[in-house]
Amino acid sequence: MKGLSLQGWFAVVLTTALIVSGCSTGEKEGSQEKPEKKEETIPKAAHEPKEIMKQKPGRFSGDNYDRKKVEQALDQFPDHLSTEEAYDRLVYLLGENYRPQYEELMSLDPTIQVNEKTPDNKINVPSIEQMNVEILLDASGSMAGRVDGGVKMDLAKQAIREFASDVPEGAQVSLRVYGHKGSNQKKDKAVSCQSNELVYPLKSYDSSQFEQSLNRFKPTGWTPLASAIQAAREDLKEWAGEKTRNIVYVVSDGVETCGGDPVKEAKKLGESGIEPMVKIIGFDVDDAGQQQLKKVAKAADGSYQTVTSGDDLKKYLEGEKERIRREWRGWSNHSKLKAQEKWGEKMSEVEDLLFKKPDGKEMGLAYILEQEVDHLNDAVEYLEKKDKLKDEDSLSEKIRRRELDTDGFFISVRASFREKLRDGKMRRWGDIEEKEEEMNSQYE
Structure with a gap:
């Protein structure tokens, strides 16, 4: 340090010492500093019931509730909290989880659906059932005979024409004739026994x-009844299923004359997957013919009816129309009862989600609220003992208001669902009555 005076040299040393001392002191103090603890942000608590239903559950909600741990958390609260501050903190800790039950309640479908089978296929509500009607008409030579009212074939055609024109809207009908070729002489038997024709395909x-189909044939030959029943089974085989109703009407005036076994074929028809309803109509049949036709009907688990005139045949088919009307009335009454049952089931769901008493881990929203309010009130009492509240009464009143408003909300939700479900049931009843009236009007 040439050139420096003694005083200057001391000044440099002193300055250097101060700088070094300052640096080392700062470093030491810095190494001893602890990070400042962040204060937890408390969100504003929900006040409106709809918002309360969506609130984030508190740390001690549900099964997480532990009174000792709650009190330890309450001890950390600042002193002299305002009503709003205390309310926000308490809900943050003790708010219950309403969301699962509430969302399930809000997603409940208030419409009433009834899936009852119907006698036709044109119904959109409830479910659909296809009706197929196949008519087997004996066109053997004996059908050219006369009975009271005229020629049997003419009377049969007229009755079938009227019946087919009155099948329910959307139903399908077919007409198969047998024995309508050749003649009833022995030389033409082979030709006649092979005559089995679907003159009006199922549609x-x-x-x-x-x-036009009815005018294509005249009564002429023998009676291949067995082959006609076998053919009917083939005609309807693709229409097997729960939503299909297959009905087979057989109009005949005599027994099988072509060597077939109509009883055996009827049994096969009845046991097939198409599950047909078989109706045998004996038109002016002698005793032997009646015995065979009854066996045919029994083998197919069907029914047999004898008619002796055109009026009898017409009355029988009119009776079939009335039977179908009765089916619609029965369907209507049963469907209404089902709609009532569905209404009751859905109202029970609403009641359970809202007001079901605690059962294991399950409880309705109202009881979740009750549990939350109990925990909040216990916490208020503890905070008051610890002198952490500015106004205990105001906070208790706020919690009481929360309880009353939310309870009222639950009651209004129940009333709303009751009204919606009632409207849904009445609309369904209206649909059912309208469909019944529409279908029955076709037979008036």
């Missing part, structure tokens, strides 16, 4: 086409 009724 919706068309008056002009059906009339």
